[in-house]
Amino acid sequence: MTIAMPAPDSRVIAQAPRIVAALRAVLPPDAVIDDPQETRAYECDALTAYRCPPMAVVLPRTTAEVAAVMRICADMGVPVVPRGAGTSLAGGALPTADCVILGTMRLREVLEIDTANRYVRVQTGVTNLSVSAELEPHGFFYAPDPSSQLACTIAGNIAMNSGGAHCLKYGVTTNNLLGATVVLTTGEVVDLGGPEMGPAGLDLLGVLCGSEGQLGVVTEAVLRILPRPEGARPVLIGFDSPEVAGECVANIIRSGVLPVAIEYMDEPCLRAVEAFAKAGYPDCPAVLIVEVEGSKAEIDDQIARIRAIADALNPVEFRESRNADEAMAIWKGRKSAFGAMGRLGDYICLDGTVPVGQLPYTLRRIGELSRQHGLEVANVFHAGDGNMHPLILFDANKPGDLARAEAFGADILRLCVEVGGCLTGEHGVGVEKRDLMSEQYAPDDLAIQMQVKDVFDPGWLLNPAKVFPLEASAAHRARAAE
Amino acid sequence: MTVALDLAPATEAEVADILADCHARRTPLRILGGGTRVENRVPGETLTLSRLSGVVTYSPGEMTLIARPGTPLPEIEQMLEAEGQALAFEPPDMRGILGRNGTPTLGGTVAANASGPRRLLAGACRDHLLGVRFVDGRGRVLKNGGRVMKNVTGLDLSKLLAGSHGTLAVLTEVVLKTLPLLPARTTLAFPDVTEATALRIFTTALSTPYEVSGAAHVGGAAYLRIEGLDSQLAYRRDRLLALLAEHRPEVMDDAPWQAIRDAAHFAGTDPLWRILCKPTEAPGLCDGLRAMGGDCSLDWGGGLIWYRGPGNPRDLAAHATLVRRGGVSGPAFPPLAPAVARLQDGLRRSFDPAGILNPGLMDG
Ligand SMILES: Cc1cc2nc3c(=O)[nH]c(=O)nc-3n(C[C@H](O)[C@H](O)[C@H](O)COP(=O)(O)OP(=O)(O)OC[C@H]3O[C@@H](n4cnc5c(N)ncnc54)[C@H](O)[C@@H]3O)c2cc1C
Numbered sequence: 097m098t099i100a101m102p103a104p105d106s107r108v109i110a111q112a113p114r115i116v117a118a119l120r121a122v123l124p125p126d127a128v129i130d131d132p133q134e135t136r137a138y139e140c141d142a143l144t145a146y147r148c149p150p151m152a153v154v155l156p157r158t159t160a161e162v163a164a165v166m167r168i169c170a171d172m173g174v175p176v177v178p179r180g181a182g183t184s185l186a187g188g189a190l191p192t193a194d195c196v197i198l199g200t201m202r203l204r205e206v207l208e209i210d211t212a213n214r215y216v217r218v219q220t221g222v223t224n225l226s227v228s229a230e231l232e233p234h235g236f237f238y239a240p241d242p243s244s245q246l247a248c249t250i251a252g253n254i255a256m257n258s259g260g261a262h263c264l265k266y267g268v269t270t271n272n273l274l275g276a277t278v279v280l281t282t283g284e285v286v287d288l289g290g291p292e293m294g295p296a297g298l299d300l301l302g303v304l305c306g307s308e309g310q311l312g313v314v315t316e317a318v319l320r321i322l323p324r325p326e327g328a329r330p331v332l333i334g335f336d337s338p339e340v341a342g343e344c345v346a347n348i349i350r351s352g353v354l355p356v357a358i359e360y361m362d363e364p365c366l367r368a369v370e371a372f373a374k375a376g377y378p379d380c381p382a383v384l385i386v387e388v389e390g391s392k393a394e395i396d397d398q399i400a401r402i403r404a405i406a407d408a409l410n411p412v413e414f415r416e417s418r419n420a421d422e423a424m425a426i427w428k429g430r431k432s433a434f435g436a437m438g439r440l441g442d443y444i445c446l447d448g449t450v451p452v453g454q455l456p457y458t459l460r461r462i463g464e465l466s467r468q469h470g471l472e473v474a475n476v477f478h479a480g481d482g483n484m485h486p487l488i489l490f491d492a493n494k495p496g497d498l499a500r501a502e503a504f505g506a507d508i509l510r511l512c513v514e515v516g517g518c519l520t521g522e523h524g525v526g527v528e529k530r531d532l533m534s535e536q537y538a539p540d541d542l543a544i545q546m547q548v549k550d551v552f553d554p555g556w557l558l559n560p561a562k563v564f565p566l567e568a569s570a571a572h573r574a575r576a577a578e
Numbered sequence: 579m580t581v582a583l584d585l586a587p588a589t590e591a592e593v594a595d596i597l598a599d600c601h602a603r604r605t606p607l608r609i610l611g612g613g614t615r616v617e618n619r620v621p622g623e624t625l626t627l628s629r630l631s632g633v634v635t636y637s638p639g640e641m642t643l644i645a646r647p648g649t650p651l652p653e654i655e656q657m658l659e660a661e662g663q664a665l666a667f668e669p670p671d672m673r674g675i676l677g678r679n680g681t682p683t684l685g686g687t688v689a690a691n692a693s694g695p696r697r698l699l700a701g702a703c704r705d706h707l708l709g710v711r712f713v714d715g716r717g718r719v720l721k722n723g724g725r726v727m728k729n730v731t732g733l734d735l736s737k738l739l740a741g742s743h744g745t746l747a748v749l750t751e752v753v754l755k756t757l758p759l760l761p762a763r764t765t766l767a768f769p770d771v772t773e774a775t776a777l778r779i780f781t782t783a784l785s786t787p788y789e790v791s792g793a794a795h796v797g798g799a800a801y802l803r804i805e806g807l808d809s810q811l812a813y814r815r816d817r818l819l820a821l822l823a824e825h826r827p828e829v830m831d832d833a834p835w836q837a838i839r840d841a842a843h844f845a846g847t848d849p850l851w852r853i854l855c856k857p858t859e860a861p862g863l864c865d866g867l868r869a870m871g872g873d874c875s876l877d878w879g880g881g882l883i884w885y886r887g888p889g890n891p892r893d894l895a896a897h898a899t900l901v902r903r904g905g906v907s908g909p910a911f912p913p914l915a916p917a918v919a920r921l922q923d924g925l926r927r928s929f930d931p932a933g934i935l936n937p938g939l940m941d942g
Pocket residue numbers: 141142177178179180181182183184185187188189200220241242243244247248249250251252253254255256257258259260261308309310312313314315434522523559
């Protein structure tokens with residue numbers, strides 16, 4: 097455990113019974129949890145190396161209940177950690193001992209499906225996958241598709257500005273979010289954006305999206321929806337070097353064909369996937385999965401173009417899928433990659449992003465760093481937009497191994513910044529990358545971001561120990577506490 | 579306005595010096611790119627960004643463009659076109675409707691979050707903005723975002739600055755995503771249809787997967803634009819022709835998309851409003867607007883109404899911005915809910931504590 101959290105506020109903890117009683121007075125009985133047996137279920141998110149049971153958990157069902165909770169917490173000076181499904185890989189939903197976890201997963205209604213105006217309005221506790229499932233009979237879908245889409249909620253997607261395999265073509269959450277209903281720390285409920293294609297004043301929705309629960313609690317969202325494509329088909333391309341695979345990615349992108357996805361898997365990942373899922377991938381150092389969409393003729397044409405680009409680079413294999421089963425077989429290994437890696441042991445998953453042209457160099461340097469740190473790393477990621485996902489394998493039971501993995505991870509992220517990229521492309525900063533923020537941003541760049549938080553959350557009650565390095569936020573937090 | 583007296587910094591450091599000085603003296607500034615966007619009647623000295631110009635880096639293979647705000651838009655468009663790329667959001671040229679003769683700049687486009695017909699499919703300017711460098715109202719040189727396609731590192735201030743009309747900071751460098759120019763395009767035109775019919779056409783076409791990249795109604799005709807690879811275009815065109823046969827579409831290869839983009843049909847001097855609405859509300863709103871005595875056109879599949887004429891469109895539609903005053907006084911921007919207005923004021927005060935940057939320009 098190398099990431100420090102501030103000491104819990106003893107004044108808040110001393111008041112716990114009063115705080116819980118106040119929450120019980122405004123919420124239904126089953127919506128307030130303070131039994132330590134039960135609050136433990138909320139002690140961490142998908143960054144499981146860090147755990148801390150919260151003081152209490154509230155599970156409201158309506159925006160009005162969320163507002164009532166916020167008013168009480170603001171009055172009593174209680175930190176609030178919003179939580180969706182708890183699948184954050186960055187510790188965004190990690191509690192502190194003096195906090196109330198405000199879970200929005202019971203706000204689960206689809207409020208409006210308007211295909212004529214091409215949006216849906218949902219409560220944010222709905223899962224990502226269920227939104228597209230609701231839209232399926234209408235011939236529409238919601239584009240951002242994080243791999244965790246079965247579990248993760250729209251609230252978490254908005255807070256993290258999540259992406260997915262298909263965002264190369266369709267963009268990430270912020271490009272598909274039209275409006276949000278937000279509860280501020282004052283308990284006020286505001287609508288930012290709406291079904292219209294632009295804000296009335298400043299783009300507050302744009303700054304809310306990806307703000308990691310720092311600015312307000314999002315209870316409803318208006319999402320842009322798209323007509324379902326006629327069809328989609330993947331191809332698999334194997335290369336005998338990561339550099340050439342990287343070149344292929346860049347050439348495809350330049351060619352004018354816009355695939356919906358370009359996924360990359362390296363040798364350690366392929367080995368794990370083969371052992372676990374028997375996907376039948378070629379035995380080579382790098383595999384790309386490229387998916388295109390359209391009618392049958394359009395797909396054939398795009399695949400022919402991609403084949404021409406790939407052939408010029410001497411691939412080990414170019415595998416097309418002639419039917420749905422073959423398409424599924426191509427995706428099978430990629431989709432099971434995380435599960436397969438999980439069987440190899442513990443891992444941390446980073447998501448630093450680099451300019452596409454820097455992929456070959458970055459991959460080579462990660463290999464060198466892996467030997468230096470003595471830990472294995474596997475790469476499986478969204479290559480089309482340079483969004484890497486290095487998975488560092490370690491053994492949590494081995495003393496010092498987590499710290500070594502974290503040091504290795506920090507080196508990879510520094511490398512990403514050094515080549516012109518960023519610390520995180522889609523998972524967020526949370527606590528995991530908090531202390532690395534100064535690698536990417538100068539003190540003033542962080543200060544202006546914290547000033548935005550000051551405006552939305554003057555008391556620094558929302559997720560206060562995340563995103564900004566503690567020493568950078570100390571003055572803001574201290575001023576807020578007065 | 580006498581150009582000789584303008585403040586015209588050529589470097590970011592000079593911008594920072596000027597802003598720090600104006601902050602200390604609490605002297606308001608009118609920020610101009612090429613001077614071709616919203617009417618700027620703010621008092622104070624003029625800060626012109628035309629000298630802070632030039633492309634820093636353009637990497638077609640990475641689909642990124644880094645340039646200074648004063649760079650003329652035509653220069654950028656030519657450079658991208660030579661590589662078979664474009665700014666997919668189709669930045670408009672507002673000179674015609676604003677009666678200006680400056681050159682539209684990249685900074686002005688971003689500051690106005692200005693997007694053309696393809697906004698419908700490709701998103702707005704802000705969706706293509708990957709990062710910014712800027713100077714705030716204290717004179718601090720700052721940055722946010724970067725030059726990669728996906729970036730969630732910290733708060734996204736680039737989005738906040740896009741469309742802030744120079745009221746929060748002065749942009750000194752912008753990073754934009756560029757996209758391959760689709761090689762083929764055509765238009766289905768529907769001469770002589772009402773807005774109500776146009777909307778039915780739009781709804782049908784925009785529920786298909788054929789990636790309609792423009793849906794407008796101007797001068798009594800509706801237009802649908804499709805773009806793609808050569809192999810896609812004929813197929814998409816024929817499918818849409820069949821689906822919309824009852825409305826008698828005509829294939830048109832020289833449709834006026836540039837004029838639609840620039841709302842060129844509403845050049846002049848009388849009041850001009852830009853109204854955002856749900857597309858299905860557009861026909862009703864147009865009837866109401868015409869009853870006030872003016873003319874309308876539609877873009878973005880009905881999501882954007884241009885209204886030229888007398889009266890106050892805010893009586894009908896909340897989301898109306900006065901783009902050309904034509905003698906109308908009062909705030910140009912729509913009013914906001916009190917809590918939202920408070921947040922917006924708070925942000926202004928933290929970016930620009932002395933209130934020197936285009937003060938009042940975005941008042942609702
Ligand atoms: C196996 C696996 C695969 C993944 N794949 C992807 C992927 O492909 N792409 C991707 O982008 N991410 C991915 N993730 C990360 C994660 O799923 C996303 O970040 C997701 O959006 C989190 O949603 P959640 O509902 O679980 O939110 P949580 O984890 O509960 O919370 C995430 C953040 O949102 C805040 N928050 C939650 N609810 C609210 C609210 N109502 N208002 C304001 N703030 C709120 C929290 O405070 C926290 O900071 C993956 C995770 C796992 C475990």
